[in-house]
Amino acid sequence: MSTLSERVLGAPAGAYVDREVDIAFAHDGTGVLTQAALREMGVERLPHPERLRLVFDHIVPANTGTTATLQAELRGYAKGSGIALSDAGSGVCHQVMSEGVVRPGTVVVGADSHTCTLGAFGAFATGVGATDMAAIWASGATWFRVPETIAVHLSGRLSGAAEPKDVALACVARLGMEGATYRALEFAGEGAAGISMDGRLTLCNMAVETGAKTGLFYADAVTVRYLASYGLAASPQAPEDCRCERTLDIDLADVVPLVAVPHRVDTVREAEDLAGTHLDQVFVGTCTNGRYEDLARFARIVRGRKVAVRTLVVPASRAVLSRAIATGVLADIVDAGCMVATPGCGPCLGAHAGVLGEGEVCLSTANRNFKNRMGVGGEIYLSSVATAAASAIAGEIAVPEAV
Numbered sequence: 001m002s003t004l005s006e007r008v009l010g011a012p013a014g015a016y017v018d019r020e021v022d023i024a025f026a027h028d029g030t031g032v033l034t035q036a037a038l039r040e041m042g043v044e045r046l047p048h049p050e051r052l053r054l055v056f057d058h059i060v061p062a063n064t065g066t067t068a069t070l071q072a073e074l075r076g077y078a079k080g081s082g083i084a085l086s087d088a089g090s091g092v093c094h095q096v097m098s099e100g101v102v103r104p105g106t107v108v109v110g111a112d113s114h115t116c117t118l119g120a121f122g123a124f125a126t127g128v129g130a131t132d133m134a135a136i137w138a139s140g141a142t143w144f145r146v147p148e149t150i151a152v153h154l155s156g157r158l159s160g161a162a163e164p165k166d167v168a169l170a171c172v173a174r175l176g177m178e179g180a181t182y183r184a185l186e187f188a189g190e191g192a193a194g195i196s197m198d199g200r201l202t203l204c205n206m207a208v209e210t211g212a213k214t215g216l217f218y219a220d221a222v223t224v225r226y227l228a229s230y231g232l233a234a235s236p237q238a239p240e241d242c243r244c245e246r247t248l249d250i251d252l253a254d255v256v257p258l259v260a261v262p263h264r265v266d267t268v269r270e271a272e273d274l275a276g277t278h279l280d281q282v283f284v285g286t287c288t289n290g291r292y293e294d295l296a297r298f299a300r301i302v303r304g305r306k307v308a309v310r311t312l313v314v315p316a317s318r319a320v321l322s323r324a325i326a327t328g329v330l331a332d333i334v335d336a337g338c339m340v341a342t343p344g345c346g347p348c349l350g351a352h353a354g355v356l357g358e359g360e361v362c363l364s365t366a367n368r369n370f371k372n373r374m375g376v377g378g379e380i381y382l383s384s385v386a387t388a389a390a391s392a393i394a395g396e397i398a399v400p401e402a403v
């Protein structure tokens with residue numbers, strides 16, 4: 001009887017373990033800091049460059065000369081030390097890592113808080129700071145305190161217009177933003193089987209918004225099929241009766257379109273209660289909801305219509321963008337009057353491309369709506385893709401129709 005975290009880390013909850021890491025990645029933001037820390041530590045040679053990755057995603061293409069210079073230096077560092085680099089335009093690091101890199105049962109660290117996304121594969125995946133990342137790059141290993149687990153028991157099936165993002169928002173609302181601090185959220189139950197890989201990535205992505213170290217799904221037939229599409233073999237992980245601290249029951253059939261209102265992710269209301277709220281911008285993308293399924297769902301709703309508010313769509317990766325081009329999804333999005341930008345984080349962090357002005361209101365499919373995040377004085381509401389699409393068409397927050 002063990003939790004999935006205990007199984008992957010090989011020790012009971014509460015224990016401290018030293019573990020080799022299978023994958024350790026950073027992005028253009030934290031990579032610069034990791035590189036600086038390594039320089040300060042006097043580390044010249046990295047023992048396991050084959051385990052390391054750099055993904056340029058936060059400010060791509062570079063927005064200023066300073067950013068461009070820092071990125072050029074980091075690019076040179078990657079080349080010189082043998083680290084694989086996914087350069088600007090490849091996509092958000094978590095999405096890139098989900099496209100045939102991360103496998104079940106592995107230990108994954110990323111210098112970004114949303115590394116928990118990759119627990120969707122049944123890996124132990126968590127975010128670390130840039131200085132910790134430098135130590136990991138220098139040694140190939142790190143220590144963990146094995147987290148206690150909160151089980152999120154999913155039953156039933158999603159219905160109406162509800163989608164995995166609404167489940168994630170329901171989960172954050174129920175647990176609160178500090179409710180699962182240093183815990184792992186283990187998503188299981190018969191309802192889990194009906195959630196696609198893209199949906200699982202969305203759910204695990206938002207685990208950190210409850211304070212959790214990570215979110216995990218057991219690898220099953222869905223995981224095996226998904227990884228096979230990247231030529232990777234994987235075996236299912238049989239769920240055990242987990243020794244969990246507590247269980248949160250969610251009947252998927254009860255989930256309705258939800259919206260997190262400014263400026264906390266756990267202040268969640270039904271979309272219906274917010275219908276008519278003024279919007280200046282709609283943003284669809286990020287490591288939460290910029291995957292192919294998301295773009296396809298958005299396109300289905302806006303096809304043949306015109307958006308009534310400035311709407312920005314940012315595919316989470318180049319692979320997502322290519323597929324959206326090949327299937328006509330992108331044409332539907334462009335024809336509806338949306339802007340499309342380079343795969344990456346887009347305006348999620350308020351650094352470039354879609355920053356909000358003072359008092360402007362954005363409905364976003366991202367994971368955080370903290371004050372000033374997308375621009376000083378801007379307000380962020382968080383929703384599913386379907387709610388974002390219905391709202392883009394209406395020009396104000398609107399409830400999506402059942403699909």
Ligand SMILES: CC(C)[C@H](C(=O)O)[C@@H](O)C(=O)O
Pocket residue numbers: 029030058111112113114127349
């Ligand atoms: C810039 C980066 C360190 C940060 C994170 O770790 O999450 C960012 O990706 C975010 O979403 O706020």
Ligand code: SF4
Pocket residue numbers: 058092112114286287288344345346348349366367
């Ligand atoms: S898309 Fe947003 S939440 Fe995700 S890694 Fe980038 S900035 Fe962070």
